Amino acid sequence: MKANMKLKNRYDKIASTSVYTLGFIGVIILSMIIFYVTTTGLSLVSWDTITGDSATINTNVYLDTGAGNYMPDEILPEEIFYSETWGIGLIDTRDREGHPIIEIAYLHPESPLLTSLDKNNTDEEGNPIEIEIKLDTAIEKAIFNNFTSFAFLTDGAEVMRDQFEQATSISDLTVQIVGGGIRGSVITTFWMIGLTLILSVPVGVSTAIYFNEFAKRTRFSSIIRNLVDMLTGVPSIIYGLLGAAVFIPLLNSTIGTGGGSVLSGALTMAVILLPTIIKSTEEALKIIPDDLRKGSLALGANQTQTIFNVVLPNATPGILTGVLLGIGRIMGESAALIFAVGAVIKDSVFLTERSSTLAVHIWVIMGGEAPNFELAAAIAIIILVVVFVINFIVKIFAHQLQKNMNWS
Amino acid sequence: MLSVQSYITPKNIKKKNRGDLIARNIFRATSILSASFVVIVIIIIAIRGLNPFFTSYEGFNNVTGIVYLEPVNPVTFLLNNQWLQGPVGASSDYGIGFAILNTIIAVIMSTFITVPVAVLTALLIAKVAPKRIAAFLRTVVELLASIPSIIYGVIGLGVITNIVSWFAGLFGVQTAAGLSLMSTVLVLFMMTLPTITAVAETSIRSVKKDIIEGSLALSATPMQTYFKVVLTSAKSGIFAGIILGVGRALGEATAVSMVSGNSFSGVTFNVLETTSTLTSRMLLGIKETSGIDYDIRFSVGLVLMIVILVTNVSLKAVMKKVGNLDES
Numbered sequence: 001m002k003a004n005m006k007l008k009n010r011y012d013k014i015a016s017t018s019v020y021t022l023g024f025i026g027v028i029i030l031s032m033i034i035f036y037v038t039t040t041g042l043s044l045v046s047w048d049t050i051t052g053d054s055a056t057i058n059t060n061v062y063l064d065t066g067a068g069n070y071m072p073d074e075i076l077p078e079e080i081f082y083s084e085t086w087g088i089g090l091i092d093t094r095d096r097e098g099h100p101i102i103e104i105a106y107l108h109p110e111s112p113l114l115t116s117l118d119k120n121n122t123d124e125e126g127n128p129i130e131i132e133i134k135l136d137t138a139i140e141k142a143i144f145n146n147f148t149s150f151a152f153l154t155d156g157a158e159v160m161r162d163q164f165e166q167a168t169s170i171s172d173l174t175v176q177i178v179g180g181g182i183r184g185s186v187i188t189t190f191w192m193i194g195l196t197l198i199l200s201v202p203v204g205v206s207t208a209i210y211f212n213e214f215a216k217r218t219r220f221s222s223i224i225r226n227l228v229d230m231l232t233g234v235p236s237i238i239y240g241l242l243g244a245a246v247f248i249p250l251l252n253s254t255i256g257t258g259g260g261s262v263l264s265g266a267l268t269m270a271v272i273l274l275p276t277i278i279k280s281t282e283e284a285l286k287i288i289p290d291d292l293r294k295g296s297l298a299l300g301a302n303q304t305q306t307i308f309n310v311v312l313p314n315a316t317p318g319i320l321t322g323v324l325l326g327i328g329r330i331m332g333e334s335a336a337l338i339f340a341v342g343a344v345i346k347d348s349v350f351l352t353e354r355s356s357t358l359a360v361h362i363w364v365i366m367g368g369e370a371p372n373f374e375l376a377a378a379i380a381i382i383i384l385v386v387v388f389v390i391n392f393i394v395k396i397f398a399h400q401l402q403k404n405m406n407w408s
Numbered sequence: 409m410l411s412v413q414s415y416i417t418p419k420n421i422k423k424k425n426r427g428d429l430i431a432r433n434i435f436r437a438t439s440i441l442s443a444s445f446v447v448i449v450i451i452i453i454a455i456r457g458l459n460p461f462f463t464s465y466e467g468f469n470n471v472t473g474i475v476y477l478e479p480v481n482p483v484t485f486l487l488n489n490q491w492l493q494g495p496v497g498a499s500s501d502y503g504i505g506f507a508i509l510n511t512i513i514a515v516i517m518s519t520f521i522t523v524p525v526a527v528l529t530a531l532l533i534a535k536v537a538p539k540r541i542a543a544f545l546r547t548v549v550e551l552l553a554s555i556p557s558i559i560y561g562v563i564g565l566g567v568i569t570n571i572v573s574w575f576a577g578l579f580g581v582q583t584a585a586g587l588s589l590m591s592t593v594l595v596l597f598m599m600t601l602p603t604i605t606a607v608a609e610t611s612i613r614s615v616k617k618d619i620i621e622g623s624l625a626l627s628a629t630p631m632q633t634y635f636k637v638v639l640t641s642a643k644s645g646i647f648a649g650i651i652l653g654v655g656r657a658l659g660e661a662t663a664v665s666m667v668s669g670n671s672f673s674g675v676t677f678n679v680l681e682t683t684s685t686l687t688s689r690m691l692l693g694i695k696e697t698s699g700i701d702y703d704i705r706f707s708v709g710l711v712l713m714i715v716i717l718v719t720n721v722s723l724k725a726v727m728k729k730v731g732n733l734d735e736s
Contacts, residue, residue: 008629011632012630012632016631019531022525023529026601026605030548206438210435210436224440227447235661236661237661271445303431304428307431332559335661338662359558371565383559391550
């Protein structure tokens with residue numbers, strides 16, 4: 001008997017240890033995800049990245065004259081290397097991915113560089129076009145004195161300044177607006193969320209109302225209900241094909257878009273969100289006590305009035321839950337949008353053209369030979385923060401709904 | 409004298425009811441619209457997916473210029489061991505057989521890892537752990553479930569492939585930078601774990617107290633009770649979770665396409681070799697939005713839907729059998 005007890009206890013110990021060990025794998029995975037994205041991407045999460053252009057734009061300019069003596073009208077900090085000949089102050093810094101660059105930190109108000117000339121393009125009459133060099137742009141390469149001396153970004157700001165000092169003319173200056181920003185994708189994501197919800201919420205809520213308030217247990221309504229349930233099981237990439245095969249041609253022929261667009265993506269996302277919104281609205285409608293409806297009907301309101309004035313206001317937390325979960329889904333959706341919109345990163349967003357949301361942005365920069373882990377992790381942090389906050393709010397709503405249920 | 413009754417005239421009632429009828433029809437129409445999308449999806453994917461088998465596409469050949477390609481042969485498409493024989497645009501000899509098998513292999517492998525972990529996590533949350541730890545773990549599982557697949561892809565490429573490539577290095581095996589079946593399986597494991605755990609937890613929690621107390625009264629230890637009584641009673645719920653998880657794994661696209669290596673041919677059981685699933689084949693190399701190389705993706709989508717449907721139906725049949733055994 002005693003031996004038996006001992007055996008039992010040992011079995012219990014082994015079993016509970018293994019349950020605890022395996023049960024904490026989820027915690028390990030979550031910590032790994034959070035640890036990886038924060039260590040890799042946190043330094044890139046900044047207002048600068050969010051509002052920055054994605055594309056790196058190089059401009060080549062030249063100046064044959066203008067060298068002079070431009071004294072700075074303020075005392076410049078030590079780390080700025082200033083060339084009096086051209087009135088330009090350079091600084092060593094790093095771009096968003098941590099590579100060293102030389103940036104223009106100061107420009108004399110009368111610096112000739114403010115009216116430098118475009119090297120590659122001329123206007124219609126063949127005259128050179130003036131280009132204004134701006135602050136905070138990077139200099140990739142500078143060639144002086146009829147291609148006899150030069151400095152590259154790898155030389156550092158001090159060497160480049162010395163070259164500027166000795167130069168009498170600038171033959172080819174490559175000025176770079178550093179890319180790696182995500183402004184276009186942030187804007188697209190906002191548009192995608194707004195448009196999708198406008199399309200999806202009315203249809204979803206109205207379907208839920210029909211299921212819960214009107215539909216009798218007929219064959220017809222059960223078929224409809226089953227079909228809607230089936231929407232949940234379809235993988236998102238198949239919805240992407242739906243967008244590519246139905247919504248893109250539809251928009252092409254009606255409003256004349258050429259290929260995928262933000263609109264076709266929103267239509268596709270609206271279909272994806274339908275089951276989520278229907279389900280959470282229905283959950284909320286189900287727990288509204290029937291007394292409320294009967295009371296309203298007894299006061300002479302018809303069913304429609306009851307729904308809009310009594311039922312729906314009480315179902316608001318449920319509808320909002322659906323909307324929030326929907327926002328999370330839109331933020332994270334990638335496969336469907338790759339097909340229904342196309343994977344193209346844009347800096348200026350048009351609803352009738354292709355553009356990528358944040359999730360698709362990650363997909364684009366992670367594809368190819370040199371994946372950009374830092375920016376991908378930074379975008380991942382943004383998506384994760386939004387999704388986790390949504391999760392938190394949904395929990396609060398669920399709590400509130402439970403309270404509501406207990407009121408009667 | 410004004411009474412309530414003066415408002416209830418036949419005309420008023422008629423007006424009220426007419427408004428009601430219109431609203432009811434609008435509600436009904438939207439529900440039909442919602443339901444119609446599934447039908448549209450199935451019809452459209454079927455039409456577009458079958459199209460390459462009947463149409464002759466315009467292709468381009470370096471020697472003769474524009475050529476008309478043979479329609480894709482459906483039998484070789486389903487059985488071929490190579491994605492495309494010949495250059496893109498100059499050949500219509502597509503094949504998806506290897507990807508079907510690779511998909512099934514990856515999903516089965518990941519399910520075998522996921523199920524024990526998910527079930528034990530669910531047991532821990534529902535019964536074993538003290539309230540606070542349970543609440544913490546439940547939050548963790550919910551957060552994991554809410555993380556979108558693209559982020560699992562980033563983790564897969566940034567962490568998992570490195571681990572796999574290091575692991576392979578221990579055995580002196582060279583991998584394609586860690587892009588492999590093993591990475592695919594691990595990413596699928598991370599993604600299906602919260603799905604299966606959540607469903608299993610609900611069903612374990614709803615096991616009746618009488619059964620548990622009965623088992624304890626018969627001098628079984630708590631752990632014996634949990635493993636032999638609770639888990640058996642929650643069997644059907646756990647199975648439902650597995651079906652959901654397998655469905656998610658089969659349809660998972662972006663994360664898998666990022667870590668699988670997207671091989672062009674060959675069925676692989678070797679966990680350190682590159683693989684390619686149906687979804688990753690659909691996503692790879694989209695450039696044009698017309699022509700055979702684009703339209704063939706609809707055929708792959710059609711195959712994917714059939715695979716998911718067949719898996720679902722057969723798993724449900726298995727579940728029914730398991731459930732019946734319970735009753736007899």
